Amino acid sequence: MKFLCVSDQIDPLVYSTTLKERYGDVDAVFCAGDLSLEYVDFIVTALGKPTFFVFGNHNLEDYDLYTKSDHNNSMTPFQQASRGHGGDHSGQKVFASKHLFFTDSSGKKTPLLIAGADGSMRYNNGKCQFTEGQMFRTLLKMVPKLLWNKIRYGRYLDVFLTHASPRHIHDREDPCHKGFECFNWFIRKFSPALMIHGHIHLYDLQAVRCTKTEKTTVVNAYSHIVVEMKKNFTKGAAHESDISIISDR
Structure with missing residues (x-):
């Protein structure tokens, strides 16, 4: 499968009338946060491919529509549907x-298994920011479904979609851009083939944006990147995946 991954910046190569010509062969789109949902809608409309998104720490106008809050609970289903968007919110859940x-x-046939986590490390008590403990508890709530995936499909997970990065992988030392240590725990325990994150802007063309850790390839989706995943279902290697970078920047 081939994925178009985007985050943080509206990319003129993506926000273009030639989007389908450039990326019409992708199988899905993963949006790793800090993008307006109007931009996500444009991608959905132009490509017509399954699109999954998480929220970051910016562009949170519609965040309450997709999360449990007093504001969300006060809205009627019609009000929520009228403001809905074409992509599938993947934050704080596990699904096939x-x-x-x-x-x-x-x-x-076996489905692509996806999990996601909204938000960044807490740095100013803003919306969609979490402490290390809060994010770890979020991940713990995913464990029953991950175990079910293992029983049913022989693996826990294929794609882990987040906004923040794991600690010490692509992150930075300022309070806002530190990664979550619990993401490293999650990678060790559940071995997603691919982790897609945003949040870390890349201004240097030489900056590392793809790192292999344990059995997981961690990719920074800043602006855009195209990734291909090939699964190996031969006997004795049912959980192996080959991840290739097709294009970036």
Whole structure:
């Protein structure tokens, strides 16, 4: 499968009338936060491919529509639907895609398994910011579904979509841009083949944006990047994946 991954910056190569010509062969789009949902809507409309998004620490106008809050609970289903968007919010949940499937060596189809986490490290008590403990508790709530994936599909997870990065992988030392240590724990325990994050802006063309840790390839989706995932379902290697970077910047 081939994925278009975007975050943090409206990219003129993506926000273009030639988007379908450039990226029409992707199977899905992953949006790693700090993008307006109007931009996400444009991508959904132009490509017509399954699109998944999480919220970052900016562009939070519609955040309450997708999270539990007094504001959200006070809205009628019609009000929520009228302000809905085309992408699927993937924050704070684990799910199997209904539209994206791998085919194993026996010809059986198995869905793409996705988990996501909104937000960044807390730095000024703003919306969609979390302490290390809060994010760890969020991940713990995902464990039952991850265990079910392992029983049903033979693996916990394929794609982990977040806004923040893991601690000491692509992150920075200022309070806002520190990564979560619990993401490293999550990677060790549940071995997603691919982790897609945003939040860390890349101004240097030489900056590292793809790192292998444990069995996971961690990719910074800043602006845009195209990633290909190939799963190996041969006997004895059912959980292996090959991740390739097709294009970036």
